[in-house]
Amino acid sequence: MPVDILVGTQWGDEGKGKLIDVLTREIDMVVRFQGGNNAGHTVEIGDKKYVLHLVPSGVFRPNVSCVIGNGLVVDPVALQQEMQALAERGLDISVVELSDKAHLIFEYHKLADALKEEDLEVGRKIGTTKRGIGLAYADKAARTGIRAIQLTDPDELEVLFREQAEKYNELFADANSQLMDVEAEWRKVKAAAAFLAPHVKDTVLTVNRAIRAGKRILCEGAQGALLDIDHGTYPFVTSSNTTAGGACTGAGIAPKHIGRVWGVMKAYTTRVGEGPFPTELTDHSGEALRGVGREFGATTGRPRRCGWFDAVASRYSCMINGVDKLAMTKLDVLDGLSELKICTSYEINGQITADMPNDAKTLNVVNPIYESMPGWQCSTATARSYHELPGAARRYLERLAELVGAEIAIVSVGPKRDQTLTVQAI
Numbered sequence: 403m404p405v406d407i408l409v410g411t412q413w414g415d416e417g418k419g420k421l422i423d424v425l426t427r428e429i430d431m432v433v434r435f436q437g438g439n440n441a442g443h444t445v446e447i448g449d450k451k452y453v454l455h456l457v458p459s460g461v462f463r464p465n466v467s468c469v470i471g472n473g474l475v476v477d478p479v480a481l482q483q484e485m486q487a488l489a490e491r492g493l494d495i496s497v498v499e500l501s502d503k504a505h506l507i508f509e510y511h512k513l514a515d516a517l518k519e520e521d522l523e524v525g526r527k528i529g530t531t532k533r534g535i536g537l538a539y540a541d542k543a544a545r546t547g548i549r550a551i552q553l554t555d556p557d558e559l560e561v562l563f564r565e566q567a568e569k570y571n572e573l574f575a576d577a578n579s580q581l582m583d584v585e586a587e588w589r590k591v592k593a594a595a596a597f598l599a600p601h602v603k604d605t606v607l608t609v610n611r612a613i614r615a616g617k618r619i620l621c622e623g624a625q626g627a628l629l630d631i632d633h634g635t636y637p638f639v640t641s642s643n644t645t646a647g648g649a650c651t652g653a654g655i656a657p658k659h660i661g662r663v664w665g666v667m668k669a670y671t672t673r674v675g676e677g678p679f680p681t682e683l684t685d686h687s688g689e690a691l692r693g694v695g696r697e698f699g700a701t702t703g704r705p706r707r708c709g710w711f712d713a714v715a716s717r718y719s720c721m722i723n724g725v726d727k728l729a730m731t732k733l734d735v736l737d738g739l740s741e742l743k744i745c746t747s748y749e750i751n752g753q754i755t756a757d758m759p760n761d762a763k764t765l766n767v768v769n770p771i772y773e774s775m776p777g778w779q780c781s782t783a784t785a786r787s788y789h790e791l792p793g794a795a796r797r798y799l800e801r802l803a804e805l806v807g808a809e810i811a812i813v814s815v816g817p818k819r820d821q822t823l824t825v826q827a828i
């Protein structure tokens with residue numbers, strides 16, 4: 403059975419958590435493959451709302467195994483808290499496996515993340531989630547990181563942790579910044595290690611055994627393609643490969659096993675944090691989208707910047723991910739608008755292009771060229787089939803799909819499971 407991948411196609415928060423939850427009806431295993439607790443994936447089931455940061459969004463379905471893959475950076479204290487909170491709400495967390503090769507985030511990474519951001523001048527700040535993501539990936543690349551396997555050997559973990567903590571404290575001292583309390587942090591890490599040790603596994607083996615056994619596997623992306631460290635709006639990106647290719651390295655799955663790629667795409671655009679955003683609406687219409695769409699970060703609570711659908715960026719994203727099927731989300735948020743705009747190309751120094759510029763400086767000054775479509779001005783939230791949607795809504799979605807060059811398989815008209823319309827067989 404080929405392995406499917408689900409990724410965000412914009413700047414994150416497209417509704418990946420909801421879609422993973424919906425799709426896991428037919429799935430045996432969900433594997434996260436990159437990022438860390440910078441992610442905030444919201445799943446609403448009945449009147450209950452859950453926000454997941456590290457645990458895969460398959461955890462709500464009985465008998466679905468949940469793997470936190472080797473490509474992640476994992477804050478052990480945050481993961482312990484998240485798993486305990488889920489257990490307190492009656493969920494079975496024994497299904498969660500943490501890759502022994504995943505790298506660990508400690509308090510010193512978070513402090514260094516915050517310090518780095520403070521030091522950057524306005525215009526160069528990334529607006530990170532301050533979860534220590536970039537610093538932990540930097541340690542991984544520098545080969546000084548500490549991996550989850552060490553959670554099973556507390557004595558060795560303590561030596562490594564103290565060594566790194568001292569090194570970071572020297573940097574904090576040099577910067578006249580507050581030092582980390584090594585003893586207090588070690589106590590938290592030690593407790594988290596004891597809690598997590600039984601979950602630490604060779605997940606590459608787990609996943610490949612499941613592939614051989616014909617299990618249905620879905621890889622859960624975090625962030626969005628435009629935040630990819632290689633292909634996103636560098637340097638205003640996160641520090642991992644958020645695109646579909648990241649699933650192979652981040653989970654230990656050979657490319658030949660990959661089947662379909664799901665692209666989750668919001669019917670408009672949002673971005674949280676700094677960086678270029680050509681179709682951003684900085685006036686009252688952006689505020690209105692934020693209000694109706696409840697666009698506030700699921701991890702940091704920051705207001706998300708909102709704007710029109712950007713078909714240039716989304717087409718690029720579908721290309722680099724090889725999106726086979728689109729799940730269009732948050733259509734209902736546009737219900738009240740009389741006119742909708744779609745950015746179909748950019749004007750750069752008098753030249754029109756439909757290609758995504760590679761550098762943030764250029765993207766900051768592009769002039770988006772729009773086409774307009776009429777709105778439908780009635781509620782779509784109660785529609786339960788694609789054909790129940792107003793004609794103008796269907797025409798809008800079909801135009802987006804045509805522009806980005808992929809097919810719509812699912813339309814989402816609200817956060818709940820039953821607000822999900824299947825357009826074609828999935």
Ligand code: GDP
Pocket residue numbers: 410414415416417418419420441442443444445446695700731732733734735814815816817
């Ligand atoms: P993720 O990071 O991609 O999983 O997305 P987030 O959970 O950060 O943000 C998406 C938000 O939109 C969440 O609050 C979801 O509950 C909500 N949501 C998902 N799909 C829809 C939809 O079709 N309509 C509306 N109104 N909300 C949705």
Ligand code: IMO
Pocket residue numbers: 410413414415416440441442443528529530531532533534535536623624625626629638639640641674675676700
């Ligand atoms: P989900 O999975 C939206 C953004 C941050 C910042 C940049 C780098 O919920 O879609 P980092 O802390 O990763 O070093 O910050 O990336 N960012 C996200 N934006 N959704 C996310 O995750 C994000 N994770 C990181 O706001 O601009």
Ligand code: MG
Pocket residue numbers: 414415416441442443444700
């Ligand atoms: Mg999110």
